[in-house]
Amino acid sequence: MKKNKLPMVLSVTSGKGGVGKTNISVNLAYCLSKLNKKALILDADLGLANVDVMLGITPKLNLFHLFHENTPIEDIIVKTEYGFDILPAASGVSEMLSLSTGQKLELLEAMDFMEDRIDYLIVDTGAGINENVLYFNLAVQQRLLILTPEPTSLTDAYALIKILKTRHDIDRFKIVVNWARSKEEAKNVFKKLYNACDHFLSGVSLELTGIIPMDQKVKKGVASQVPFCHYDSSAPASKAMINIAKTILNWEPDQNLDGNIKFFWKKLLFQE
Template identity: 50%
Template sequence: MNQAETLKNMPDAALGTAFYPASPRVICITSGKGGVGKTNVAVNLAYGLRKKGKRVLLLDADLNLANIDVLLGLTPRYNLHNVFLGEKTLRDILIEGPAGMHILPASSGIMEMADLSESQKLSFMTEIEVFDHAMDYLLIDTGAGINNNVVYFNLAARERIVVLSPEPTSLTDAYALIKVLALQHDVKSFRILINSAQGEKEAIQVFRKLSLVADRFLPSLSLDFLGHIPFDSKLPQAVRKQRLVSELFPEAAASRSFLRLAQKLVEEKPEPLADGNIKFFWQGLFDL
């Protein structure tokens, strides 16, 4: 029986304690602009964490334009749309991806998924608690932009990784997302990852531009330079084959960078959780 099937078949009581005594790190991977490689970052980071021996649940939170399954060449029978219709539970739709990561797939082309209702958020909050203590990391791959779903999932996470590319429009849109979360929702801490950079020098230049704007208009903000993923011709080759670059070309520059990023997260000592429960993160949203 594979790991996904193990989770599906495990009783609720056992799910709470079977694997790890501590709750997972909940990390949102987000961006202001589409096309910056955010989903590639999410899936390759999940792969890297699995290679480090961590149990990972990857949530496709681009609810009406999902593409994690397409990127990985997977064909899930059910997805989050079936959950919100009340037809399936999260455990029913759980699938296994590369290296044994667990994936909660979303739907594509279904407009009603573009803006979750409060009751749907509450239902999801209750469902996701089933996986508490059954994983080390919950990675949330959001949609692009600043719509309600993107804001919701950013607020649900303890940590946020904002993915930028060196393009000026990417920087502008990332700042817009950060500004909305900071001014309207009092989010003060963001980690910045520059994707498709020609080198560390260019990545640092992009980060400094963002920091200068943030320091001027959002002085109480904390921006942490997480690093960069280099431009790598192997990555689009892997995408065309519907495989992870980290899996297909493990010695590629991008693959090595994803693994170093995973190692950095593993070596960090995360801040203690407020109540040791994923539900804490979701419940806080309903006070807005």
Template identity: 50%
Template sequence: MTHSQTQKKRTAVPRGRTEPQPRVICVTSGKGGVGKTNIVTNLGYALAKGGKKVLILDADLNLANVDILLGLTPRYNLHHVFMGEKTLQEVLVQGPEGLLILPASSGIMELADLTEQQRLYFLSEMSALAQKIDIMLIDTAAGINNNVIYFNLAARERIIILTPEPTSLTDAYALVKVLSSRHDVKKFRILVNLARSEKEALAVFRKLSIVADRFLDSLSLDYLGYIPYDSKLPTAVREQRLVSDIFPDAPSSKMFSKVAGNISQEEPEMKADGNIKFFWQGLVDL
């Protein structure tokens, strides 16, 4: 082998190497009241208990409640970051099992309306934080407003939360339709909440699949699992604690652990959707 060939071989490896990137999973729903925040926090807890470094981004910028659900009282929030008053590290709060929480604040501006300077500052902060986590869970608002679409487009993975209620199915389809038809997002995973059995959960999933197959092209809907109706859940919410923490043997807690285990064992798809290479850059590009 010649010297020039050796040099090419040496430089080819670093050029093809990529820095480890956290998985970014957007948890969203078409309808409010489906238990999305409860799912995000309990999944985050279960993932952290399984050894993952997890960050929860409360992206419901109008009705932020991740901190309330966890009984936390953060002094600062995303608004202070956007204004350049605090760094992300200063805003982060720690929840149970080492969960990191990035709290939002009710009534602050939409990320979609940030200035370019604010987005670039947010990007630099997020890039530094990315080296410290394995998984980022984004708790979006419900519906199809700008912020919901914004985070769904920036994230690599999306989990849609459904319940057996007919309105939940209708609104979830509306969200999937917007993301698929207008933004060419084609892959979604479905998690059914408040089902009384897996049979009921699968029936709900099939209803959405049938409608999507009929009216939307080249769509991939994958069944992730279900969280059962559980009387321990509202008890935990009233105590501002996680059901997975205080009632580890409850039916819902066991299913949170199972779903978290499935997520942990997955081989994440490294190719990002569209032109968004990484979530962090995607937030600036959108």
């Protein structure tokens, strides 16, 4: 990385669970690594972590050990065989379901040493509108919100956007429509969300970043516990994913703190 260049920090988030969010995080990191970028996935679904499961990895340490045993974060990061790293969270640990203010700051502080070692930090959030989800969406520079054609996905995505806008004045979102049966279906789903935000939430900006088609190779990749882009790089979903990664390469880190403490905030605050 160039000196003084900030890593791009983005969340992969959703209002509804089960929309393929973690799978997209894993494959985005994979595609970025294939584009010669250094990516780290932070599994921010802290109590129900599954990035490691997606990859068939069983980490010995996770974020629980950072918060409760003072384990250095560099000892927790796991290198994968696919060219990207993961920072695993715990699964089934109730103490991780809601971070204290001190723990949130502890995590941000612990991540500082990575600022010159990575190009992209991908924050795979939980689903919904709980405090952890909201916090991580405030601490990033860009938000990649995952939709599917299911009506509940649409309504829950709107609910997440609404609370981030009305409570925290977050008004810019990148949208990926997953499991689309056609481009027309995906564009209709995006249009419905766009119209709802335009009608009820003044000043919200939505951008359709990508469309991932229904693809049996995705299921086969998941079943094999490998990124589907690795399982079959020529599959339609894999081609869509690499296009999304190439689009993200053109994103510029947001220099605006917008009133929220963010990852690598010290460099943001003190850079010339």
